[in-house]
Amino acid sequence: MAQQSVTEPVLKLTGIHKRFPGVRALSGVDFRLFPGEVHALMGENGAGKSTLIKVLTGVYSIDEGMVEMEGKRLVVHSPQEAQAAGISTVYQEVNLCPNLSVAENIYIGREPRRFGRIQWKEMNRRASQLLEERLHLRVDVTLPLSEYPVAIQQLVAIARAIDIQARVLILDEPTSSLDRGEVARLFEVVRKLRGEGMAILFVTHFIDQVYEISDRITILRGGELIAEYKASELPRLELVSRMIGKELTMLDELPKTAGETRASDTQSAIVAASGLGRKGAIEPFNLSIGRGEVVGLAGLLGSGRTELARLLYGADRADQGKLQVEGAGKGGVHSPRSAIDAGLAFCPENRKTEGIIEDLTVRENIVVALQATRGWFKTISRKRQNEIADEYIRTLNIHPPNPEQLVKNLSGGNQQKVILGRWLLTQPKLLILDEPTRGIDIGAKAEIQRLVLTLSREEGMSVLYVSSELEEVLRVSDRIAVLRDRVKVEEIDKDEMDEQRIMKAIAGGEGA
Amino acid sequence: MTADSKGRYSSGSQSSLLSRAYKHHLFWPLALWIALLLFNLFYSPSFFKVVVREGHLYGSLIDILNFGAPLMLVAIGMTTVIATRGIDLSVGSVVAIAGALACQMISKGSDQNALSLVLYAIVMALVLSVALGLWNGLLVSITGIQPIIATLILMVAGRGIAQLITDGQIITVSSTPYQYIGAGSLAGLPFSIFLVAIVFAISALLTRRTALGLYIESVGCNPEASRLAGIRAKTVMIIVYMFCGLCAGVAGLILSGNVASADGNNAGLWIELDAILAVVIGGTSLTGGRFYLTGTIVGALMIQTLTTTIYSVGVRPEVTLVVKAVVVLAVCLIQSESFRKAIISRWKTRRYPAEREVTRHA
């Protein structure tokens, strides 16, 4: 935008330093944000994006440096203070109160009052009006927030930001769990706000989206500022290579369709589900996965991908159908524990709440599943644990390479690698990966995809790969199962796989 | 990240022994306990005097060990429960029930001194305690009632059960072997302290030498992630509640053995609160996860030292609880890292405001 160069930045960070025990999260980072722009903050996992945002929102204090807002020095000690100062944040996992109503979430702490009593009707009216006029969103504002999908919840969070007249809006990975339509809608709102002069800081891993909406891009790597660019002047390839700090060849190394070279043996099924289903989660489906085969699961958010994966793993109980797992005990697979015993492994979609055990160390997080299958008394000796941890830290390239680091201090991608390590250690026959690359930078993404291919090709491990990124599913899968509205609608073999075909299956209706 | 290896290097070998000790989780509990002991030394030098009297050691320190034994036991059990994100409010009632049952059985016997009778009573009391723990564990893990509510049921009902067993009376026993549990001495030390040592050793072995400790911490940190990683979270919960019941049972035997009587109303009254406090002072977080058995022991000893101190210093009974509360508050504040940081940063900003401004503008 033309006016950027003349106006003063609304937010200016100079020489920000932040250290954690054993980690330098930010060293001397400068950053500026102008009114009426969308500014993308890019970087790999561990680059310091999250830390920078937490500094801005008052979650962390800074060791050195200065934050200025509209020319005045700004010190915030808590997200509340940040909000009061005009900085609002919308997170990937929405940080509102799920069991309060939409209206309450917008006005919490600022309820319209009369004689000390909350004017409920007035509040609901204002909330509806706000959502409809500013965001073109028509919902029942008296329902609990949890009744609505994440996309709506994010819009509610934005509505709150608008209402408190925030001048800076931080969108932290807002699109990770949205489908295309929802992303488009979000961007529509973002553009509108930009037009009204809001300064928007946008953090994402989706490069397409960056170019779709950003005016300016700042790149961080290893806690240091690499550079600030105008989006129009930075070619994609350069962006990627600046982010990972080397020439981009990794992704190209992967064959586009890896099918031919793979020694898949579909004859012997590791897992065979027939008529398996669970009310309200997924309609009965048939699915078999052969040895060494990579089966992709495609479908929109909420189409039942995760639910299907959880049924196979025994994380949820099926209420109908049959599940045969090679090597399962008498009772079959009915719980995670029995699934693990039968040689299954599961990386859940929700890394923070279902994957990592955050207050434990990297070492403990890696050995926990193997130890669980061995029982109390067959303890893995501390020496062996250290060896295991070191081995996986090396082979999976986990950073920082410290087995005694608490897992919560690792970046998202490295946490994912720890969970992968946990499962590889159990030497599973079938590895179920639910959105393994969500919220992860390109480098780590490529590493994980490559790992999947290596495992299936060289070790004969079967993989069920769930992802909302079509490109990714296409890249790794031998066969793709497509889900739509909690029904498995189609199975596509490798010779028929292409983006068009799958999109049609996902969209349904007017197909062919 | 290049800073990583450097950062680790500095925290690893450059740090002195002192700063490593400072970072250890036992540093603050121990420091505060020692401070309390030093206060006593200053106040009455005889506090540390230990003499041999009638074949056993005698002195205030020994009293602290002896009277602190039940609290230490209960707190050990409580630690494991709290580590799984739970809490057990019913321990006080279990203490009363265990003592009541054992004393009732012994007092009904023809020869109260018969070792077989006493052993039988002890075993029955402990079996009942474990069963009560099982009840708590089932309520928490299977029905999914919040631990604080689930154990509240037994906390309230348990006093009634103890009353039922004793018929509302204080049951007095004159059984030398039973009294030995609470008042006897072995090798000059109170016998109860050996029970604590045994239970502590067993729990330390089970949690640190087997995988149980990892399971408990994992379940406490993130129950759902643990379940998906193959840990039988419900079984782990049931086990810790049963263990907590067992610890409370042993504590009940010591308490009732010490005074040779069972008092359904007052035995173990409020011990759950002291136990929770001991666990927290010891460094285990109420939100579960990492737990520290040694820290808990230090916490329990600190609480008992405080009680004994108050008795020997001669605080007026009307203000005893206030004094206790103030000391506990101070202990908790000093232990809180954010409080310490706040104090330090206050102090620093007061001292160097000008200097900071200068560097900023430069």
Next chain:
Amino acid sequence: MKRRTKMWGLLTLTLLMLVATACGKSDDKKTSGSASDISLGFAQVGAESGWRTANTNSIKDSAAEAGFDLKFSDAQQKQENQIKAIRTFIQQKVDVIAFSPVVESGWDTVLKEAKDAGIPVILTDRAVDSKDESLYVTFIGSDFVEEGKKAGQWLADQYKDASADVNIVELQGTTGSAPAIDRKAGFEDAIKGNSHLKIIASQTGDFTRAKGKEVMQAFLKANPKIDVLYAHNDDMALGAIQAIEAAGLKPGIDIKIISVDAVHDGVQAASEGKINFIVECNPLLGPQLMDAVRDVVAGKTLEKRIVTKEGTFTSEEAKAALPDRKY
């Protein structure tokens, strides 16, 4: 899923409550079996000691003998329970309410409610500190100040020729309770004439053996020379005796022990010479209470204060009295 487990929790709770109330009901029926027009609601402190149990039994037995419909409630030493029980009695429209207050203060509101409902209240064993004497009809019970005085008087007599200081330690009852306050006051009053008699330490033992022992152990460590122990009840004295013995001293000889109550275990210890002097606190006030109830219902005016008959025991007297001690 979560909702279902919550439902289960609720169900369990409700069931438990049902069981609990069912138990309560069957209890009521037992006592209301005898035909009578006079109903008496009695709110007992709890069952904290042998003395209290004897007191409870005396009331239950004499109520049955008199043919009264007794509604008995055990407050488990909590004032709120007792207030709740009294309110229940008012709702049930009993003829007379009697109770032993857990603590002295905080009774005005609930007593006013009883008065407004026209139900006379009799205090037993412990008094309340209400300024409005019209809130209760009479107070039957021991005079705790007198008990303290008796204990102090005996001590003063024993040491009237003492030339050196006599160090006394005191184990008080539950802080704030009437017996603890009065027994302390009476005792101090009786010994103040002799300047050699000095209370060097005083701490609460909550009327329990365990606390009595724990506090006495601390006293013994902190004070090298203790001559006399004054305990506000037998249970604390019994606990303290164990502490004294553990210290290698002889209770009754090296340390003289005075206590109040004269329950069976206490009298037995006295007969063995371990307690030197016990002031009786007579728990058997059932018959006196029933007489008062009958008089109140008949419309007679009662004395504001009815004192129970109480004696004292030295070791010798204890030996003789022991066989007859039922409680």
